Amino acid sequence: MSILKGKHIILGITGGIAAYKSVYLLRLLVKAGAEVQVVITPSGREFITPVTLSSLSGRPVISEFFTANTGQWNSHVDLGLWADAMVIAPATASTIGKMAGGIADNMLVTTYLSAKEQVFVAPAMDLDMWAHPSTQRNVATLRADGVEIVEPGSGELASHLCGKGRMAEPEQIVEALEQWFLRHDTTLPLKGKRILITAGPTYENIDPVRFIGNHSSGKMGYALAAACREQGAEVVLVSGPVSLPAPAGVERVSVTSACEMLEASRRAFDTCHAAIFCAAVADYAPAVVAESKIKREGAEIMCIELKRNPDIAASLSREKGKRLTIGFALETDNGADNARRKLEAKNLDWVVLNRLGDPGAGFGVDTNSVTLFSRGGEELSFPVKSKQEVARDIVATVFSLR
Numbered sequence: 313m314s315i316l317k318g319k320h321i322i323l324g325i326t327g328g329i330a331a332y333k334s335v336y337l338l339r340l341l342v343k344a345g346a347e348v349q350v351v352i353t354p355s356g357r358e359f360i361t362p363v364t365l366s367s368l369s370g371r372p373v374i375s376e377f378f379t380a381n382t383g384q385w386n387s388h389v390d391l392g393l394w395a396d397a398m399v400i401a402p403a404t405a406s407t408i409g410k411m412a413g414g415i416a417d418n419m420l421v422t423t424y425l426s427a428k429e430q431v432f433v434a435p436a437m438d439l440d441m442w443a444h445p446s447t448q449r450n451v452a453t454l455r456a457d458g459v460e461i462v463e464p465g466s467g468e469l470a471s472h473l474c475g476k477g478r479m480a481e482p483e484q485i486v487e488a489l490e491q492w493f494l495r496h497d498t499t500l501p502l503k504g505k506r507i508l509i510t511a512g513p514t515y516e517n518i519d520p521v522r523f524i525g526n527h528s529s530g531k532m533g534y535a536l537a538a539a540c541r542e543q544g545a546e547v548v549l550v551s552g553p554v555s556l557p558a559p560a561g562v563e564r565v566s567v568t569s570a571c572e573m574l575e576a577s578r579r580a581f582d583t584c585h586a587a588i589f590c591a592a593v594a595d596y597a598p599a600v601v602a603e604s605k606i607k608r609e610g611a612e613i614m615c616i617e618l619k620r621n622p623d624i625a626a627s628l629s630r631e632k633g634k635r636l637t638i639g640f641a642l643e644t645d646n647g648a649d650n651a652r653r654k655l656e657a658k659n660l661d662w663v664v665l666n667r668l669g670d671p672g673a674g675f676g677v678d679t680n681s682v683t684l685f686s687r688g689g690e691e692l693s694f695p696v697k698s699k700q701e702v703a704r705d706i707v708a709t710v711f712s713l714r
């Protein structure tokens with residue numbers, strides 16, 4: 313569930329070609345559960361019709377100080393009080409200039425001056441207009457006034473020129489709002505908590521071109537990072553090599569081998585309140601890493617001598633103090649017994665059991681089914697769900713959020 317659920321958001325739209333993307337932005341905000349009031353400038357209406365916007369928001373679109381046929385006054389003051397946030401997307405150079413100078417000659421800028429809560433601005437203009445000292449001065453003024461600027465991207469512009477000035481994508485704007493609320497909402501249950509999560513595989517080098525690795529995709533660990541963040545936690549994600557983007561608002565530390573993962577995790581663990589060890593760490597690494605590529609010539613059978621890797625979960629949990637630590641147990645046989653044994657052996661508070669043979673569970677797939685074992689003897693089984701839902705179940709259980 314998005315933190316935007318139930319939030320009152322004013323969506324300000326000005327007269328730029330990127331206004332067509334505001335329709336999708338509005339859709340995303342409504343889908344996230346926000347109540348959205350659109351305020352559009354007269355030139356914004358040249359680009360996009362109020363009918364589309366009112367249909368999607370479920371509210372009449374406000375554009376003028378007075379509604380033409382009824383003469384009803386639209387109170388920007390009431391709007392400013394109603395809103396939990398205001399987002400102006402697209403914001404043209406002209407509107408940014410008016411906002412910076414306090415020129416309240418339309419409903420949108422007047423509403424901005426009345427807004428009590430956080431304002432976000434997603435500029436959209438041609439590259440030369442964006443780079444102009446006047447625009448940059450005005451943007452700096454807005455920043456100094458506390459406005460959050462959702463930076464424009466680079467690419468092809470409406471003028472067919474290429475450069476910086478494209479409005480940020482609607483998903484990025486929603487993310488900027490979500491992250492802002494996550495940073496500022498003091499009622500979230502994991503607010504003030506810092507959580508270490510290890511994720512993905514480790515690669516242990518054999519020579520400059522080969523390694524020992526495993527099939528872990530990192531999906532479960534990344535879903536856990538997002539689930540902890542959703543509840544307001546600060547997350548340090550120590551990740552082995554995966555092809556996933558870091559979840560929004562999460563601090564990712566990329567590592568390759570088990571030794572690097574231990575080092576990075578140990579550094580983070582000091583400042584963390586809890587740790588979830590989700591990585592598929594290689595238990596062994598080549599005892600010697602060849603400096604040059606090992607050639608094929610020679611015997612039919614080849615041996616690589618392996619040495620034991622450090623156990624990250626066990627080493628850190630040994631010195632955990634008051635920290636809560638959670639591990640995973642990936643098992644093919646005797647799942648429950650092995651999970652309980654790992655609880656004790658690694659000094660963990662919870663172990664999440666994954667049975668590799670279970671339908672819908674395991675590496676690479678988007679679903680998982682888990683059983684949670686606690687040090688206190690609890691045993692909780694969850695049916696097959698998406699890894700996102702499983703992550704939320706785990707977080708809610710181990711941090712007693714339900």
Ligand code: CTP
Nearest residue numbers: 589590591593595622623624625639640641642
């Ligand atoms: N783990 C770890 N460091 C290792 C090995 C495992 O931190 N070198 C962590 C995993 O992240 C997981 C838990 O320990 O949370 C159990 O991992 P698993 O691979 O199931 O068990 P192992 O301890 O490696 O034992 P085995 O392979 O014999 O089942």
